[in-house]
Amino acid sequence: MPGQNAMQIFTLLDKSNCGKCGDKTCLAFAGAVFTGRKSIDACPTLEKDIKERFRSPGNDGAEAAEDYLEEMTSQLATLDFSSAAERSGATLKNGWISARVMGKEFRVNREGRFSSDIHITNWVTGPFLSYILHGKGLEPTGNWITYREVDGGRERYGLFQQRAEADLRKVADAYPDLFRDMVEVFQGSEVENQFEADISVVLMPLPKVPVMISYWLPEDGLESSLNIFFDETVNDNLGNDGIYSICTGLTTMFEKLAERHGFKM
Incomplete structure (x- = not known):
């Protein structure tokens, strides 16, 4: 395939x-x-x-990704922007629908042109389009679930655990300012008393798609631990592939951030 x-x-x-x-x-x-x-x-x-x-057979992975992004972008031509903005918690101004992605404005117009205060990459663009086009816009309930509990997550958890949770744990172990930067740079919020974790930070990759990262420090000879949680509405608001893309993309971004500060993963 x-x-x-x-x-x-x-x-x-x-x-x-x-x-x-x-x-x-x-x-x-x-x-x-x-x-x-x-x-x-x-x-x-x-x-x-x-x-x-x-x-x-000539359609390789990179070309396929571009093809499907183009397919989603083409759906903007018939999208009711006003309804989509209201449903998704976005805003509509001068023909652009805009939502805050990791605290920064991310915009698209009906012609499929993107504008953003952050770097425009496929791991952001794909979930953003899916969220605007197909998300149901349910309000988060505050009930957190693991990736295993997301529709289709059990089958893909091994890969998710390795490419998101395990790799992000290595960043947290090596880069002590990681969670502070999550709060300050990406407009996250630190929360208390979540699953007895030492640190829990909630990020908003999309307006109605909160993601909570919880970290347990090493203790009594045990290694540190890190888990990523999602509001139970994530299946309706974004779906498995969207959050997989976001979490692995975030992990790669934080790895690069740590390396810029001189930490080796």
Whole structure:
């Protein structure tokens, strides 16, 4: 398969949840295609040219990512910006829909042009578009869940644990100012008495998608520990692939931040 992830596959589908493929939802079908349990041909509504592009051997991972970002961007042309802004906690001004990503403004217009106070990368752009286009805009409840409890998270937890939680724990071990910088630079907030962690910081990668990072210091010969938690509304507001992209992207960003300060991971 040429590099697609489940969310990229999902963006191709009509989101009707018709069930004709044998899965209850389009998201479940996208996951089945991603893991190789089903062929993209099992979707009865997907156009032939999209299926052929999906299977193209010359379409490598980077090209696939660009293709699916382009597919999502094209959906902006018919999006009700006013409704999307209200639903997602974004703002609308002069034809641009704008939301705060990690405390910084991130904007897109109907033509698919992006503008931001932060670096524009695929790990931000993809989840941002998915959130604006398909998120239900539910208000966070304050009930935290682990990645295993996110839809599809149990199957992918091993990879998530390694590429997000384990790697971020190494940063926290080596870089003592990490959590202070999370609060100050990315407009996070430190919270108390969360799962008896020594430090817990809540970040807002998107307006209604809080992410809590909890860290336990090494103690009595035991190694440190770090876990990432999500509000229980994350399945409806963003989904598995979006938060996976955000968390692994954040980890890479914090690794680079630590290295700039002279710490080696």
